[in-house]
Amino acid sequence: MRRDVFQAIADPTRRAIIVLIALQAMTPNAIADHFDSTRQAVSKHLRVLTECELVTQTQKGREIYYQLELNKMKEIDQWLGPFRKIWESRFNQLDQVLLKMKTKKK
């Protein structure tokens, strides 16, 4: 079973859950209230998110609070790193073109 961060954020509902619990931990029921699908469907998404360690649990009585594991989100950011470098350097190239145009105008 493939289970990595990229596969986890492929599903729009899962991305919505991530956004939802980014700032405060929530229980499955509370999360499910925000969606049309059943609690079980949300629970399944939480399982996927847990398996790839994007989310961790904290039990409080019979309630389980799910919170986002920000460090795992950084993995996506890290993969993006090299590309960011490319588009930044291209922007700099454009910058230089614009600079040259300015100089020519003089």
Place this chain on the structure above:
Amino acid sequence: MRRDVFQAIADPTRRAIIVLIALQAMTPNAIADHFDSTRQAVSKHLRVLTECELVTQTQKGREIYYQLELNKMKEIDQWLGPFRKIWESRFNQLDQVLLKMKTKKK
């Protein structure tokens, strides 16, 4: 058919293709040489990447060069934006904790 950037980068082969053509455009055959799977499989991945506009084509005779559309990659970066803000602020909080510890030591 769901077809967005996030679904596109969910597949590891597709991510590898993206990395491969990030710096220079390549033909399907040249790309397929880098993988174990058949040319058709790679072609299918290129179709997915094209459909979600992560990749564009340039015909040159009977060859078709595929190049990465960096602007589309920025969409992922943008989605990550708010989270980056959170972990940066948390880092700052940690920073303040460390600062306080330093102060206490004095």
Place this chain on the structure above:
DNA sequence: TAATTAAGCAACTAATCGGTTGCAAATATA
């Protein structure tokens, strides 16, 4: 203690995915 509430687990289903093979169209080369 009995009823209610929160949550996980298992089985099932329709749809989608990643891959294959086979074929057709267009361009290049002998």
Place this chain on the structure above:
DNA sequence: TATATTTGCAACCGATTAGTTGCTTAATTA
């Protein structure tokens, strides 16, 4: 012109996915 090369398209297949319903377990609460 005949042949080889590059590519896309369609049909098919097994595995996975996202969702459902039904059930059990554990913690509250009346």
